[in-house]
Amino acid sequence: MKPTVFIDRTVPSEVEAKIAEYCDVDKWEGTNRIPRELLLAKLANADGLLTAGSRVDAELLTHAPQLKAVSTISVGYNHFDIDAMKQRGIIGTHTPHVLNNTVADLAFALILGTARRVAELDRYVKEGKWISGAGNKWFGQDVHHAKLGIIGMGRIGEAVARRARFGFEMEVSYYNRSRKPEAESLLGVRYLELNELLRESDFVVMLAPLTPETAKLIGREQFRLMKPSSIFINISRGQTVDEEALIEALQSGTITAAGLDVYEIEPIPADHPFLSMDNVLTLPHIGSATKATRFDMAMLAAQNLVNALTGQTPAHIVPELQ
Ligand code: DGY
Numbered sequence: 001m002k003p004t005v006f007i008d009r010t011v012p013s014e015v016e017a018k019i020a021e022y023c024d025v026d027k028w029e030g031t032n033r034i035p036r037e038l039l040l041a042k043l044a045n046a047d048g049l050l051t052a053g054s055r056v057d058a059e060l061l062t063h064a065p066q067l068k069a070v071s072t073i074s075v076g077y078n079h080f081d082i083d084a085m086k087q088r089g090i091i092g093t094h095t096p097h098v099l100n101n102t103v104a105d106l107a108f109a110l111i112l113g114t115a116r117r118v119a120e121l122d123r124y125v126k127e128g129k130w131i132s133g134a135g136n137k138w139f140g141q142d143v144h145h146a147k148l149g150i151i152g153m154g155r156i157g158e159a160v161a162r163r164a165r166f167g168f169e170m171e172v173s174y175y176n177r178s179r180k181p182e183a184e185s186l187l188g189v190r191y192l193e194l195n196e197l198l199r200e201s202d203f204v205v206m207l208a209p210l211t212p213e214t215a216k217l218i219g220r221e222q223f224r225l226m227k228p229s230s231i232f233i234n235i236s237r238g239q240t241v242d243e244e245a246l247i248e249a250l251q252s253g254t255i256t257a258a259g260l261d262v263y264e265i266e267p268i269p270a271d272h273p274f275l276s277m278d279n280v281l282t283l284p285h286i287g288s289a290t291k292a293t294r295f296d297m298a299m300l301a302a303q304n305l306v307n308a309l310t311g312q313t314p315a316h317i318v319p320e321l322q
Pocket of ligand 1: 075
């Protein structure tokens, strides 16, 4: 008998077809996220779940007595309750590597967008305010040759550093749990303790994955160390930053601007202060969202799931479950 898989978000037909070669497939076809109750009900007979962000915790596992594997179409897997999954012996996989360059490109969209005030100026032009030359009120900051500090030097961090060093001739520092001697010599980046990186950098890019150690890693105290001219970019997870402290830092001029792809609550509530702040550039968590990369991620996630359910070791089991 074929294993049964539930797909809880829309995926390309090729991805579904790949899973259907080996498994019986049921899927959610709505455009919004599947309601939790329905997801739990759908898992009653599932051996595998293909998801992208649904919380996989003790509650979900209780409703899924047959579940053997969960494959997420994302590199981040902070929605996995590792202890609960370990206890049940669930195989959990993710999609590293294929998105590195795409997310690094988006980091630069946010760096350039905030530094050169792209969204604000777009509004200025479209609102018919460009009557004579844009005055110095609209001048931005240079990205080239500026100091970039990367928090979290994984594969995406290295891709950001490569663009910064060789594209924009920036001076790049990084802070990471462990030193990366190879990256230091290949990319010409230097390691700094977090406080020093915050003090020195013109742009701080948060890339550390969300873990108990990185939750609210950047708060009031850390923003106070940054230069008043500095710009903060977050493309990791919203919970790595104390949002209230960030709002305060932006409103008081402790830092100049922020470029954000991620938030404590997603989708961001309509009355969130960020949405009425001109010095915040907001994106809807689209770091890896190009057509090609999202296709590759979904295909990789499908392959991981099929392998897990057909007795082969998937290539991308999350480190804590290996
Ligand atoms: C990931 O893969 O974790 C990204 O945040 C999705 O855009």
